[in-house]
Amino acid sequence: MLERMARPLRGVSNGIASAMGAVYRPLGAPGRLLQDFLNGSWLGHSLHAVLVDVVVGGATAVLLLDVLRAFFGIESLETAAAWVLGLAWLSALGAILTGLTDYKDTAPNSAERDVTGLHGLINIVATVAFTVSLLLRLGANHDAGFWWLLVGYLVVSVGAYIGGHVVFKYGYMVNHNAFSRGKRAKEFTPVVALAALPEATPTKVELGTTAVMLVRRGDVVHALKETCSHAGGPLSKGELKGDTITCPWHFSTFRITDGSVVHGPAGSRQVSYRARVNEGQVELQGPYD
Ligand code: FES
DSSP states (O other): OOOHGGGGGHHHHHHHHHHHHHHGGGGHHHHHHHHHHHTTTTSSSSSSHHHHHHEEEEEEHHHHHHHHHHHHHHTTHHHHHHHHHHHHHHHHHHHHHHHHHHHSSSSSHHHHHHHHHHHHHHHHHHHHHHHHHHHHHTTTOHHHHHHHEEEEEHHHHHHHHHHHHHHHHHTTTTTTTTTTTTOOOOEEEOOOOESSSSSSSOEEEEEEEEEEEEEEETEEEEEEBBBBBOOOOBBGGGGETTEEOTTTTTTOOOEEEOOOOEEOOOSSSEEEEEEEEEEEEEHHHHHEO
């Protein structure tokens, strides 16, 4: 149902995602660092999810403070409510910024992008209501501020529900390898002859049913899971630079030695394997993450 509701917004959704790309592209390396920060690559998962907790939790607390003030006539709660709403409002601005940064890397013309776009638009409306509530409170009009907060709270609750839908249905901004990393094997398993592995060229091999990307440097081989932790892009088709590989889809960059994230949008490190050369065969053991 949400997909049907969001589908007519596809033009707007695609436009917003493209505009975000156009904003970041000219910023070069500093823009990349800003994106890393907003994606939450440094945190190990989405920064947006953290800020959303503060928005919804803060708005709930303000609602409670307003109700207590109305019932018990404790006027000093007006000030507390305004401060908490200020914090929730700042977090809402951060949530919009982080959300837009994550959003630009969704697949064009996809149901995931449509529904995520609907989620974002609804939460922008909620943020407008929070802004009006805050301004009214700063003007000492706390009763009107309560009603605008209530509107914002109801709207943000719908937005949060839709946000949960895109995470749980589409796996939006979660580790793409969460359910496919496989059980860790203690033994080393041969996957390819060293002689068949080209030097310094990302190469896809199979370890049982798992695709793995290998990079050979002389007699040393590095191994990462083939599918990118961000959204499943093929790492063996990525760009190898020094000891990093950059995914061709949205340019997450991982260290080939251990799968750690160098640049987002990926937040989760890439699954890695121990590799050794034994009697001319490349053997893998793992996975590790
Ligand atoms: S799939 Fe998005 S960066 Fe790899």
